[in-house]
Structure formats: structure tokens, C-alpha cells
Amino acid sequence: NAGVTQTPKFQVLKTGQSMTLQCAQDMNHNSMYWYRQDPGMGLRLIYYSASEGTTDKGEVPNGYNVSRLNKREFSLRLESAAPSQTSVYFCASSELAVGGYTFGSGTRLTVV
Amino acid sequence: KNEVEQSPQNLTAQEGEFITINCSYSVGISALHWLQQHPGGGIVSLFMLSSGKKKHGRLIATINIQEKHSSLHITASHPRDSAVYICAVRAYGGATNKLIFGTGTLLAVQP
Numbered sequence: 001n002a003g004v005t006q007t008p009k010f011q012v013l014k015t016g017q018s019m020t021l022q023c024a025q026d027m028n029h030n031s032m033y034w035y036r037q038d039p040g041m042g043l044r045l046i047y048y049s050a051s052e053g054t055t056d057k058g059e060v061p062n063g064y065n066v067s068r069l070n071k072r073e074f075s076l077r078l079e080s081a082a083p084s085q086t087s088v089y090f091c092a093s094s095e096l097a098v099g100g101y102t103f104g105s106g107t108r109l110t111v112v
Numbered sequence: 113k114n115e116v117e118q119s120p121q122n123l124t125a126q127e128g129e130f131i132t133i134n135c136s137y138s139v140g141i142s143a144l145h146w147l148q149q150h151p152g153g154g155i156v157s158l159f160m161l162s163s164g165k166k167k168h169g170r171l172i173a174t175i176n177i178q179e180k181h182s183s184l185h186i187t188a189s190h191p192r193d194s195a196v197y198i199c200a201v202r203a204y205g206g207a208t209n210k211l212i213f214g215t216g217t218l219l220a221v222q223p
Contacts, residue, residue, distance in 0.1 A: 033210070042116065042198070042213030058210070090155060101145060101211070105154035 002026050006091050006104035013081040013111045021076040021107050023091030029102075031094050032074035033058075034066060036087040037106075043090065049074055081111045115139050118199050118214040125221050131186040133217045135199030138180065145211065146173050146184050147198040155198070158184070189221045 004025045030051045035043040045058030049068040065077045091104040116137045146158045159173040166173050175182040200211040
């Protein structure tokens with residue numbers, strides 16, 4: 001089925017470890033996003049990519065980096081994980097002209 | 113104050129009841145989204161609105177741009193409707209589809 005695929009679904013890291021969350025979409029969308037979801041708070045934008053070759057910081061970018069590898073793929077990297085990065089991470093894609101959003105199934109990350 | 117406010121935060125209903133979830137926002141918008149998230153699950157887009165009303169099955173979404181308010185209605189509610197419902201807006205004039213999210217309404221429908 002067409003959509004947004006995120007991997008992994010679950011991950012436990014030790015403080016200081018690094019990892020990359022992968023995201024791929026097959027809807028030919030130009031824009032892709034990484035959000036984090038924490039209890040009692042709305043989803044917050046970490047980074048976004050309006051189109052292939054561009055990336056911009058969102059609301060909470062500290063401690064993260066991203067790569068828009070091609071039109072399909074947008075990865076999120078934690079260089080040195082901290083307990084404050086324990087969260088559920090969602091990747092999403094959209095097409096500006098149409099406006100609809102498609103979300104991945106989420107990655108539940110725990111940093112101990 | 114959050115730019116997107118939802119009410120109520122928590123809602124418990126009996127199966128068959130008519131349910132209303134409200135969303136108010138303080139920015140000018142070009143579109144409003146209603147999203148559904150089941151416990152431990154992913155996020156699914158239910159509606160995208162820029163004016164008027166949309167209906168899909170037992171779900172109805174309305175928006176009043178002048179009052180900066182939207183409602184999501186569920187008719188003949190069912191336990192499978194139990195989920196978090198999230199309102200999100202795209203601010204007017206944005207060059208991208210970045211969304212501003214409410215904190216969600218947790219709905220529990222009891223049989």
C-alpha cells in the first residue's frame with residue numbers, strides 16, 4: 001500500500017549512543033517532516049524538508065540532524081542520545097498543492 | 113496560550129451517543145486537519161477543511177473561519193471510535209505545509 005514507512009518501530013538506546021531513524025514515502029510528495037510526540041503536548045516539528053535538496057529547522061531541532069537523501073527518503077539522526085529525547089517520533093509527507101498529510105506509523109524511542 | 117486549543121481534553125461516552133469535539137485557533141489559517149490516533153498506533157488523517165463542512169461515514173467536520181473554530185462530530189458512536197482526536201492547522205501564508213497541532217482529545221466509548 002502507498003504511504004510512509006518508518007523504521008525501526010521500537011528502539012532503546014543508552015545515553016550517548018547514536019542512531020538514525022529512516023523514513024521513506026512512495027507518493028511522490030515534495031515535502032517531508034519529522035515530529036516528536038510527548039505526553040500532554042501536541043506534536044512538535046523537529047525538522048522539515050520542503051523539497052528535495054532542502055532542509056530547515058522546526059520548533060525543536062536541538063540534538064538532531066536530518067538528511068533528505070532523495071525525493072523519497074528523509075532520515076533523522078540522533079548523534080548523542082539523551083534521556084530528554086525519549087519520545088515517539090513520526091515522519092510525515094505532504095504535497096503543498098493538495099495539502100493532505102500522510103503519517104508514518106511512528107518510532108517509539110527510549111533513551112536510558 | 114497555545115495557538116490551537118481543543119476541548120474537551122478527555123471524553124467518555126456510551127455507545128450510540130452523539131459526540132462533539134471542538135477546536136479553536138488563534139492564527140489565520142489556510143487549512144485545518146482532523147487526525148485520529150488509536151492507542152499505541154499511528155496517525156491517520158480524517159479530514160482537511162478550508163471552509164464549510166465535510167462528511168465521511170459517521171464522521172462530520174465543520175469549520176467557521178470567521179469564528180476560528182472547528183468541530184468534529186461522531187454520530188452513533190462505537191467502541192472502535194475510541195482514540196485520540198487531534199486538530200491541526202496550517203497557518204495562512206506558509207510556504208510549506210507545516211502544521212500547528214492541538215494536544216488532542218482522548219475519547220473513550222463504552223459498550
